[in-house]
Amino acid sequence: MVLYKTRFRNEKIMKINFISFASGSSGNCYYLGTETYGILIDAGIGARTVKKNLKNINVSITDIRALLITHDHADHIKSVSSFGEGLHIPVYTTPEVHAGINKNHRITEKLVSCVRYINKEEPIEIEDFKITAFEVPHDGTDNVGYCIEIDDKTFCFLTDLGHITETAAKYICKANYLILEANYDEEMLRMGTYPAYLKERITGPNGHLSNTETANFLADHITPKLKQVWLCHLSKDNNHPQLAYKTMELALQEKGITIGKGLEITPLKRTTPSAFYEFE
Numbered sequence: 001m002v003l004y005k006t007r008f009r010n011e012k013i014m015k016i017n018f019i020s021f022a023s024g025s026s027g028n029c030y031y032l033g034t035e036t037y038g039i040l041i042d043a044g045i046g047a048r049t050v051k052k053n054l055k056n057i058n059v060s061i062t063d064i065r066a067l068l069i070t071h072d073h074a075d076h077i078k079s080v081s082s083f084g085e086g087l088h089i090p091v092y093t094t095p096e097v098h099a100g101i102n103k104n105h106r107i108t109e110k111l112v113s114c115v116r117y118i119n120k121e122e123p124i125e126i127e128d129f130k131i132t133a134f135e136v137p138h139d140g141t142d143n144v145g146y147c148i149e150i151d152d153k154t155f156c157f158l159t160d161l162g163h164i165t166e167t168a169a170k171y172i173c174k175a176n177y178l179i180l181e182a183n184y185d186e187e188m189l190r191m192g193t194y195p196a197y198l199k200e201r202i203t204g205p206n207g208h209l210s211n212t213e214t215a216n217f218l219a220d221h222i223t224p225k226l227k228q229v230w231l232c233h234l235s236k237d238n239n240h241p242q243l244a245y246k247t248m249e250l251a252l253q254e255k256g257i258t259i260g261k262g263l264e265i266t267p268l269k270r271t272t273p274s275a276f277y278e279f280e
Helices: 047-056 081-088 095-103 166-172 186-191 196-203 211-221 240-253
Strands: 017-023 028-035 040-043 062-069 092-093 115-117 125-128 127-133 145-149 153-158 178-179 228-232 264-267 277-279
Touching: 017 047, 017 081, 017 228, 040 240, 047 081, 081 092, 092 095, 095 115, 095 166, 115 264, 127 166, 145 166, 153 166, 166 211, 178 211, 186 196, 211 240, 228 240
Parallel strands: 040 062, 062 092, 092 115, 153 178, 178 228, 228 264
Antiparallel strands: 017 028, 017 277, 028 040, 125 127, 127 145, 145 153
């Protein structure tokens, strides 16, 4: 007998929307929302650009309930003041990240009225969103990923991390929808023009994930609940979307998993919006 998940007649089906506005070392910003409101994750591109992109998907900036920040590197926070102090959007992150933001010389207007604190692995609720920050290894002042539960769906954002810890793995394995870094191809980085110290930083335990590291982890830990993976923060100089995708495809094939049969994998664009995704 086949059992189908049903909803009561008077229970409203909630549509959840996701779009990446930019994902790379030049700037990062993501939107996750319902039909009536949403949240932003990171503020690494201009507020005017975000407002324009939101308008293109019929969302007003006044519909944004919160801005979540992953860490205090410039490509994730360069416009945080415009959103927080300028547009009065509450900015949520850890106390350490907030301190790092206000010490960053690129942030000319310090965050005051918009500051909201979130502690790692202590869930908070913003309307229908249940949000949990968790530790990831990177070389910012402090660094978090976000597990965001809404309706019966779980989204996890891990944009910059040097390796996958037990904590990160725990949240990745909860996800139905996963935004996970695939920053560089190891051979392209090795043969590239970056100075030795920068190559060491990128490949170090507090740097970035390679295509191979991400692919191998997914192949070894894939769960039936995982429906979609977006590969984020691809390097302009040391990666290519088709290369990242192919690396994932080959690793999954070795485990008997075929992309397109219950699982989709999509590299995100570095400087322009992705497709607009809607889930019920």
